[in-house]
Amino acid sequence: MIKTGLKLLAVLIFSIFIFHGAVLAEAAAKLSGYQADLSQTSVSGLSSGAFMTAQFHVAYSDRLVGAGIIAGGPF
Numbered sequence: 564m565i566k567t568g569l570k571l572l573a574v575l576i577f578s579i580f581i582f583h584g585a586v587l588a589e590a591a592a593k594l595s596g597y598q599a600d601l602s603q604t605s606v607s608g609l610s611s612g613a614f615m616t617a618q619f620h621v622a623y624s625d626r627l628v629g630a631g632i633i634a635g636g637p638f
Contacts, residue, residue: 608633
């Protein structure tokens, strides 16, 4: 009984990852058409997102216009 449940769980998790991958691939295809001006790109984050924003800004500061870091820590 436990083995059957584990197999069912594994199939369910695998199915979710396959579906999620298909959704991400479709979203990436749609995003390519926005013609965003990368020279005018900024990044922002709040709390734990602010930590990532700070890291991203330090790593790619030559490509960003600025960063909005709210309630985050130092890089």
